[in-house]
Amino acid sequence: MVPEKTNRILSWLNLMLLLIIGSAIVTFILMGTRNPVEASESGVINSMDMLRTELNLSEEQYKKVLVENDHTLRTYNIVLDMMCETNVAMIEELARPVSDRAVLDSLAKKIGVLNTSLRRHTSDYFMNLKSICTPDQQKKLTGIFKNMMQLEEQCETCNKKDCPRKERINNLGK
Numbered sequence: 001m002v003p004e005k006t007n008r009i010l011s012w013l014n015l016m017l018l019l020i021i022g023s024a025i026v027t028f029i030l031m032g033t034r035n036p037v038e039a040s041e042s043g044v045i046n047s048m049d050m051l052r053t054e055l056n057l058s059e060e061q062y063k064k065v066l067v068e069n070d071h072t073l074r075t076y077n078i079v080l081d082m083m084c085e086t087n088v089a090m091i092e093e094l095a096r097p098v099s100d101r102a103v104l105d106s107l108a109k110k111i112g113v114l115n116t117s118l119r120r121h122t123s124d125y126f127m128n129l130k131s132i133c134t135p136d137q138q139k140k141l142t143g144i145f146k147n148m149m150q151l152e153e154q155c156e157t158c159n160k161k162d163c164p165r166k167e168r169i170n171n172l173g174k
Helices: 004-033 036-042 047-055 059-095 101-132 135-148 151-157 164-171
Strands: none
Touching: 004 059, 004 101, 047 059, 047 135, 059 101, 101 135
16 A cells, blocks of 8 residues: 555645646637737737647648647546546545545546546647658657657756766657
8 A cells, every 4th residue: 555645745746737737728728719810919829820830731731730639629628627526526535534545545546547548648649640740740740749748847857867868858859
């Protein structure tokens, strides 16, 4: 059995991940709902327009990317809603005078499954976008995803000095 302190730490890490993913999706939605004329006047760039420009997508490719993006966003919203509900249930259980360890373990497993689901949907999204792109566009797409995942920032917080992952990260998209 995992110690209670570890469970608490994992719960807080999951909550932080949920907040980060949620804020990213809200930002993505808000940027996507703006009128393109408003966006260009205010200097804000729509993320899908940025992707279109960076990858130099054709009109046909761009339409496919938009369809894939809409599908993925709907799926993310469903999973994030389920994660929110599960986190609320966990907080409610923790707030009880006597918390049931079996219920908390079940909720922790559910949060893990939902986090896995988000990663799988992200992987599927990337693979589907990659299938739309040419080989040169695929390299650029890998670089864009690398930046979005902030891999270099993770290396800054890593405790290893000469970490072999740094070189692997630097070679992505080349």
